[in-house]
Amino acid sequence: MKWSELAGQPCPIARALSVFGDRWTLLVLRDCFLGVRRFDEFRERLGLPRAVLTERLRLLADEGVLDRVAYQQGPERHEYRLTAKGRDLYPVLLAIAGWSDRHMAGEAGPPLRHRHARCGQDFHAEMRCSECGEPLDPREVEVRPGAGFADPRARRQRPAGG
Amino acid sequence: MKWSELAGQPCPIARALSVFGDRWTLLVLRDCFLGVRRFDEFRERLGLPRAVLTERLRLLADEGVLDRVAYQQGPERHEYRLTAKGRDLYPVLLAIAGWSDRHMAGEAGPPLRHRHARCGQDFHAEMRCSECGEPLDPREVEVRPGAGFADPRARRQRPAGG
DNA sequence: CGAAGTAAGTTCAAAAAATGAACCGAGTCA
DNA sequence: TGACTCGGTTCATTTTTTGAACTTACTTCG
Numbered sequence: 315m316k317w318s319e320l321a322g323q324p325c326p327i328a329r330a331l332s333v334f335g336d337r338w339t340l341l342v343l344r345d346c347f348l349g350v351r352r353f354d355e356f357r358e359r360l361g362l363p364r365a366v367l368t369e370r371l372r373l374l375a376d377e378g379v380l381d382r383v384a385y386q387q388g389p390e391r392h393e394y395r396l397t398a399k400g401r402d403l404y405p406v407l408l409a410i411a412g413w414s415d416r417h418m419a420g421e422a423g424p425p426l427r428h429r430h431a432r433c434g435q436d437f438h439a440e441m442r443c444s445e446c447g448e449p450l451d452p453r454e455v456e457v458r459p460g461a462g463f464a465d466p467r468a469r470r471q472r473p474a475g476g
Numbered sequence: 477m478k479w480s481e482l483a484g485q486p487c488p489i490a491r492a493l494s495v496f497g498d499r500w501t502l503l504v505l506r507d508c509f510l511g512v513r514r515f516d517e518f519r520e521r522l523g524l525p526r527a528v529l530t531e532r533l534r535l536l537a538d539e540g541v542l543d544r545v546a547y548q549q550g551p552e553r554h555e556y557r558l559t560a561k562g563r564d565l566y567p568v569l570l571a572i573a574g575w576s577d578r579h580m581a582g583e584a585g586p587p588l589r590h591r592h593a594r595c596g597q598d599f600h601a602e603m604r605c606s607e608c609g610e611p612l613d614p615r616e617v618e619v620r621p622g623a624g625f626a627d628p629r630a631r632r633q634r635p636a637g638g
Numbered sequence: 639c640g641a642a643g644t645a646a647g648t649t650c651a652a653a654a655a656a657t658g659a660a661c662c663g664a665g666t667c668a
Numbered sequence: 669t670g671a672c673t674c675g676g677t678t679c680a681t682t683t684t685t686t687g688a689a690c691t692t693a694c695t696t697c698g
Contacts (some may be wrong), residue, residue: 327502347614348619391646418495420627425485455591457590500656648689
């Protein structure tokens with residue numbers, strides 16, 4: 315399967331990975347949630363090549379995950395801010411962090427603590443069924459084709475090179 | 477930053493991405509949750525090169541996400557099954573699917589429906605605070621260094637080429 | 639004034655990774 | 669015997685990533 319075909323697959327995970335399923339994008343988004351907005355700050359924190367960062371930021375902006383907004387004229391410069399669509403990726407990052415804290419931490423425990431300002435506690439994220447509120451077990455989930463399974467409009471392909 | 481350094485970063489997301497932060501691994505894991513266990517079935521469903529699949533399955537087994545178990549002697553052949561660690565990745569996939577259904581579906585709606593056998597409803601996954609049960613807003617989360625922040629044992633590097 | 643610095647890129651050669659096709663090995667099936 | 673199966677390996681080609689140098693339009697320092 316070519317990477318450019320991913321976006322057109324009738325699988326939500328494949329579609330999502332066409333946006334952030336590479337080696338850098340989720341780290342870029344992590345930094346977005348930590349307040350990073352500018353090109354060079356991403357670059358310094360992540361240590362990725364400029365050309366790669368340029369391309370990833372462009373893709374995220376094209377996909378509506380980040381907003382590219384000018385913050386000065388003269389030499390026009392832009393910063394990158396999470397859109398609502400981008401902010402909705404927070405559960406993805408929390409789910410990843412939760413798994414990692416549970417399974418990849420060393421002897422001393424997880425490297426970071428997450429504190430929920432609303433309740434004041436250190437927490438981890440819990441995934442629950444939107445309908446009954448119970449935790450979700452993979453063996454209790456059935457997957458079936460939905461309304462958009464064969465939607466030709468969704469089967470668009472990203473322009474070559476994107 | 478080199479890819480091999482990711483696993484040693486004091487960030488749970490970076491560590492997790494050292495395991496599945498590439499173009500194929502989450503799709504392999506998706507198929508695992510759909511019951512796929514054998515090399516050729518992964519290969520046919522995903523259409524990825526054999527060498528890449530070989531390497532990814534080996535990494536997932538090395539990391540304890542999949543179990544490589546012989547299912548026949550003669551020519552010894554193995555299948556790959558999710559371990560408990562692997563099953564714990566379900567929230568990650570559900571979070572991704574939930575985001576995608578919300579933001580990447582076409583006019584006709586999401587391509588797949590997820591039904592929770594326990595309650596009988598079509599659902600989406602919800603991420604909540606483990607302590608107070610409220611939905612999590614990124615602006616209400618504070619991140620601070622934790623016990624394992626400087627843990628040298630966790631800062632191991634993956635052997636070169638692995 | 640000129641020199642150095644800054645931020646956000648672009649360009650380009652070299653290295654690494656992915657791709658796709660062919661091949662392999664131990665056994666089964668007809 | 670010859671074709672087929674499954675789970676790989678090998679290898680030449682293509683694509684992607686990397687890292688370093690360069691660019692552009694300013695601003696600040698001396």
